[in-house]
Amino acid sequence: MGQSYSAGLTVTESTILRKERILPLKGNVIAKKGDKVKGEDTIAETLLPGKVVPINLANKLGVTPAQLASMVKIAPGQQITKATVLAETKGLFGLGIFKNEVRSPVEGEVESVSHITGQVLLREPRIPVQVKAFIDGMVTEVIPGEGVVIENKSAYIQGIFGIGGETIGELKVLVRSPDEELDAGKIDESCRGKVIVAGSFIHYHVIDLARKHGVRAIITGGIDDQDIKKLLGYDIGVAITGHEDIGLTIVCTEGFGKIDMARKTFELLCSFAGKKTSIHGRTQIRAGVIRPEIIIPLEFTEDELVSLEPSLPILEPGALIRVIRQPGFGKIAKVVGLPEQLTTVESETRVRILEAEYEDGTRASIPRANVEVIES
Amino acid sequence: MQYDEKRLTRIVATDCGSTTTKAILIEWVDGEYRQTVRGEAPTTVEAPLNDVTKGVINATQELEELARLKYNNPSIKFMENGEFVIPRQGDVGVDAYVSTSSAGGGLQMMVTGVVKAMTGESAERAALGAGAIVMDLIASNDRRMNHEKIERIRQLRPDMILMAGGEDGGTVKHVVEMAELVSGADPKPRLGTSFKLPVIYAGNKEARQEIVEVLENKVDLIITDNIRPKLEQENLGPARDKIHDLFMEHVMQQAPGYHKLMTWAMGPDKENVPIMPTPAAVGNIMQAIAKEENIEVVGVDIGGATTDVFSVFTEEFIFNRTVSANLGMSYSISNVLASSGLPNIMRWVPFDIDESELRNMIKNKMIRPTTIPSLLEELVLEQAIAKEALRLAFEQHKEFAVTLKGMQKQRDISEAFSQSTSGATIVNLMTLDLLVGSGGVLSHAPRRNQTVMMLIDAFLPEGITRLAVDSIFMMPHLGVLSEISTKAATEVFRKDCMIYLGSCVAPVGKGKIGKPALYAKLELPNGTVFEETIPYGEIRLIPCGAGEVAKAILKTQGGLILDENRNRELTVNLHGGVVGIVLDTRGRKPFELPTDVPTRVALLKKWMRELKAYPESILV
Numbered sequence: 001m002g003q004s005y006s007a008g009l010t011v012t013e014s015t016i017l018r019k020e021r022i023l024p025l026k027g028n029v030i031a032k033k034g035d036k037v038k039g040e041d042t043i044a045e046t047l048l049p050g051k052v053v054p055i056n057l058a059n060k061l062g063v064t065p066a067q068l069a070s071m072v073k074i075a076p077g078q079q080i081t082k083a084t085v086l087a088e089t090k091g092l093f094g095l096g097i098f099k100n101e102v103r104s105p106v107e108g109e110v111e112s113v114s115h116i117t118g119q120v121l122l123r124e125p126r127i128p129v130q131v132k133a134f135i136d137g138m139v140t141e142v143i144p145g146e147g148v149v150i151e152n153k154s155a156y157i158q159g160i161f162g163i164g165g166e167t168i169g170e171l172k173v174l175v176r177s178p179d180e181e182l183d184a185g186k187i188d189e190s191c192r193g194k195v196i197v198a199g200s201f202i203h204y205h206v207i208d209l210a211r212k213h214g215v216r217a218i219i220t221g222g223i224d225d226q227d228i229k230k231l232l233g234y235d236i237g238v239a240i241t242g243h244e245d246i247g248l249t250i251v252c253t254e255g256f257g258k259i260d261m262a263r264k265t266f267e268l269l270c271s272f273a274g275k276k277t278s279i280h281g282r283t284q285i286r287a288g289v290i291r292p293e294i295i296i297p298l299e300f301t302e303d304e305l306v307s308l309e310p311s312l313p314i315l316e317p318g319a320l321i322r323v324i325r326q327p328g329f330g331k332i333a334k335v336v337g338l339p340e341q342l343t344t345v346e347s348e349t350r351v352r353i354l355e356a357e358y359e360d361g362t363r364a365s366i367p368r369a370n371v372e373v374i375e376s
Numbered sequence: 377m378q379y380d381e382k383r384l385t386r387i388v389a390t391d392c393g394s395t396t397t398k399a400i401l402i403e404w405v406d407g408e409y410r411q412t413v414r415g416e417a418p419t420t421v422e423a424p425l426n427d428v429t430k431g432v433i434n435a436t437q438e439l440e441e442l443a444r445l446k447y448n449n450p451s452i453k454f455m456e457n458g459e460f461v462i463p464r465q466g467d468v469g470v471d472a473y474v475s476t477s478s479a480g481g482g483l484q485m486m487v488t489g490v491v492k493a494m495t496g497e498s499a500e501r502a503a504l505g506a507g508a509i510v511m512d513l514i515a516s517n518d519r520r521m522n523h524e525k526i527e528r529i530r531q532l533r534p535d536m537i538l539m540a541g542g543e544d545g546g547t548v549k550h551v552v553e554m555a556e557l558v559s560g561a562d563p564k565p566r567l568g569t570s571f572k573l574p575v576i577y578a579g580n581k582e583a584r585q586e587i588v589e590v591l592e593n594k595v596d597l598i599i600t601d602n603i604r605p606k607l608e609q610e611n612l613g614p615a616r617d618k619i620h621d622l623f624m625e626h627v628m629q630q631a632p633g634y635h636k637l638m639t640w641a642m643g644p645d646k647e648n649v650p651i652m653p654t655p656a657a658v659g660n661i662m663q664a665i666a667k668e669e670n671i672e673v674v675g676v677d678i679g680g681a682t683t684d685v686f687s688v689f690t691e692e693f694i695f696n697r698t699v700s701a702n703l704g705m706s707y708s709i710s711n712v713l714a715s716s717g718l719p720n721i722m723r724w725v726p727f728d729i730d731e732s733e734l735r736n737m738i739k740n741k742m743i744r745p746t747t748i749p750s751l752l753e754e755l756v757l758e759q760a761i762a763k764e765a766l767r768l769a770f771e772q773h774k775e776f777a778v779t780l781k782g783m784q785k786q787r788d789i790s791e792a793f794s795q796s797t798s799g800a801t802i803v804n805l806m807t808l809d810l811l812v813g814s815g816g817v818l819s820h821a822p823r824r825n826q827t828v829m830m831l832i833d834a835f836l837p838e839g840i841t842r843l844a845v846d847s848i849f850m851m852p853h854l855g856v857l858s859e860i861s862t863k864a865a866t867e868v869f870r871k872d873c874m875i876y877l878g879s880c881v882a883p884v885g886k887g888k889i890g891k892p893a894l895y896a897k898l899e900l901p902n903g904t905v906f907e908e909t910i911p912y913g914e915i916r917l918i919p920c921g922a923g924e925v926a927k928a929i930l931k932t933q934g935g936l937i938l939d940e941n942r943n944r945e946l947t948v949n950l951h952g953g954v955v956g957i958v959l960d961t962r963g964r965k966p967f968e969l970p971t972d973v974p975t976r977v978a979l980l981k982k983w984m985r986e987l988k989a990y991p992e993s994i995l996v
Contacts, residue, residue: 025564052560054522065549111560116586117553119522121560161743225735237711238681238702239742255743256736285707285743325740325747326754340441347755348822348991349748370747 050124058118162281162292164249221261242282427633507653542580657855706745766834814846878953887912920952
């Protein structure tokens with residue numbers, strides 16, 4: 001017997017969240033410490049460097065880089081328009097007859113001029129970028145030039161996989177139980193701008209209908225791999241998602257295939273129906289794991305904003321677990337034993353297992369690696 | 377600094393992989409170093425923990441539990457208050473803690489060169505040899521427009537850039553032009569926004585001054601010796617060393633919890649031992665094997681996210697490493713399906729399965745990478761996918777492991793008619809002596825016979841090849857341990873790490889199913905004799921234990937050959953192993969599986985049964 005750490009996804013009706021909202025490059029932070037912000041508010045903005053356009057002036061004029069020096073008409077840092085002459089030859093006998101010139105193809109600024117390679121780099125005008133708060137909350141820290149930290153109290157659910165970026169909408173539950181498949185008949189104009197909750201599964205044609213009715217996001221237990229492929233037009237090879245532009249965001253709470261949504265997740269979503277919800281499908285399973293998030297901001301007072309130390313989900317007798325691989329994928333069980341010795345399972349793999357009791361009272365040995373703790 | 381058994385009696389070594397943190401305990405027992413117990417736990421670089429040391433603590437706790445059980449001594453412990461106790465005091469503590477790491481995506485680099493196939497590839501080789509994943513190779517002649525190159529550099533956000541180009545005294549213009557593109561892109565590092573991106577310049581030394589002028593204000597510029605001082609000479613060492621220094625100084629400092637981990641890794645004198653990128657540590661060990669035993673070696677490490685292939689070929693022990701960044705058994709498993717295609721995976725599966733069920737199973741493994749196949753059917757499917765991942769990774773390796781391109785080669789009359797050209801692959805399966813597998817799916821296969829099957833089906837060894845496996849995936853641990861004790865590393869390597877599986881005899885050529893292909897007479901050490909004329913399209917497994925040798929007479933028929941000299945008859949000693957000697961007459965160049973499903977399934981079952989790869993229940 002004993003206990004051990006187990007990976008798991010967080011599903012909780014109340015937690016103190018702390019979100020860094022950072023610009024891709026340094027810029028101007030608009031929000032101030034102590035500001036109460038809405039998810040839709042812009043908290044920081046910056047100008048991303050414009051596209052760089054390289055031109056080899058020496059080649060264009062048919063001279064060597066060394067000869068080019070006397071022909072260049074611009075200097076680094078200089079503003080240019082499309083008409084600006086970048087360099088010109090002196091022409092025949094230095095009289096300007098048959099002279100060649102190179103004009104800038106873009107507006108912007110001269111980045112550099114090289115007399116070794118004869119290359120000039122032009123930079124197009126900067127591109128404005130804004131970062132929104134994404135969640136209602138309070139700015140508790142300003143990182144100068146970079147962004148802010150926003151804290152709030154929220155109901156919080158981590159999904160296992162998602163596609164599509166950040167969006168905000170009102171939560172609307174369209175099924176009666178976590179094992180129900182979402183039927184196309186439930187999607188209508190009342191879903192416009194909403195974050196809708198399906199049960200165990202949603203078919204491609206229902207997703208497509210939701211998109212046509214302006215649904216902002218879908219939360220579902222399971223989804224079919226081929227439906228994702230149809231939506232995206234390509235197969236996902238490595239799970240790095242969140243940048244897709246398919247008209248809505250999808251967050252899967254359980255996995256691929258038809259899988260009942262965990263009851264706790266479903267009941268939590270039902271209890272917050274009608275509430276404003278911030279959601280994104282960003283998933284990155286390697287290099288600093290990111291999971292999709294469903295965030296439902298709650299009322300809070302400033303003194304409640306005390307982050308708890310992140311706790312490890314502990315696998316111990318009595319802990320509630322979910323099976324995350326066959327056999328019994330998706331089933332809920334209770335840990336009744338944690339034998340220390342290695343055990344041989346059907347595939348003849350020798351692993352550390354746990355003894356579990358399913359909700360119907362039957363018992364099974366399950367590899368510890370194939371369960372996740374449901375945090376209570 | 378090297379220590380002996382007086383100072384090192386108990387060592388914990390970990391490898392923080394992208395999925396799992398694996399810990400092993402090495403002890404001085406009865407006058408020798410042995411690996412005694414192992415433990416593992418999920419790697420914890422992700423939220424909410426964001427601290428790699430938590431996974432190390434969990435894996436070490438498992439080690440402690442198992443050590444207490446093994447020695448029936450409840451007072452054994454290695455850590456106190458969440459930190460290693462160094463040096464050991466009786467039952468408490470260890471004498472050293474060392475670690476490798478590939479968590480957080482490992483070391484990600486971009487490299488540049490002038491000519492893609494020359495200095496570009498040399499730069500790529502240096503980066504790969506140092507244990508990096510090469511995100512892109514940008515070269516003057518890579519057919520992309522300059523503005524596209526700038527966009528690409530801006531998007532990539534690598535951990536560092538290695539710039540090569542020009543032999544010493546050669547082109548300055550092209551090297552400087554590349555530096556201008558890097559400068560124009562103003563690249564930012566992947567981790568941390570507050571420091572400048574490290575850029576190593578290892579190109580034409582005549583261009584150094586210009587490079588400094590172009591880059592010094594934009595990046596953290598480090599200059600080292602030219603990687604390709606002459607066309608016919610590669611000098612990868614100095615650049616590789618700089619990459620390792622920067623990996624410790626910059627990249628590791630930014631990854632969650634690594635700052636702490638770096639202070640933990642130390643020897644008995646409390647002197648820190650650098651954390652090594654996992655592939656660099658495996659490369660160390662692979663080269664040591666090849667040189668010590670004077671053999672040609674191919675090694676493969678198939679992980680969750682990536683598959684690394686290492687090879688040492690030719691009399692000069694030329695070392696090559698490739699990383700197939702998107703071929704792996706968990707994070708990248710879905711990409712194996714996308715790259716190989718479903719039919720290529722299904723050709724190794726001896727039963728029917730619904731396509732959508734299989735696709736969803738693969739995707740579920742991708743999003744829950746730490747799960748393991750509990751059902752036999754799922755194990756067979758995972759091993760079929762592994763064969764394809766290994767095959768694809770090896771294809772990429774063969775294309776990369778080539779002779780230096782661009783050399784002027786003087787040929788005498790005897791070479792004039794041979795096909796060897798610069799840029800030809802140096803991977804020759806016919807001369808390969810040893811094929812070593814490692815990584816979860818190979819090292820942890822429930823039956824070693826499955827490992828043999830996966831290695832043979834994926835690599836298709838030719839002629840006579842010994843097969844081995846890293847018993848519990850400890851090559852990385854031993855690679856880094858050799859930094860403080862070569863003695864401990866090599867002893868454990870010989871006794872506990874390498875498990876010889878046996879040998880594979882595979883005649884090369886095409887025959888007709890059922891026609892005689894190979895006459896084999898094997899005299900085994902226990903006196904028994906195996907003698908058979910094996911028809912084409914068959915497999916035989918002859919038990920011959922580890923450390924044993926069978927005296928063999930081999931004669932092929934129907935034009936098949938047995939070695940690089942095109943011999944059709946050989947009298948040789950064949951090494952045994954925990955699985956035995958495999959005689960494989962399924963043909964090479966080409967190796968073909970029937971396209972007709974019932975015929976193929978019947979053959980697969982026959983071969984799997986002969987190899988004793990799976991329980992009978994799944995082969996009926």
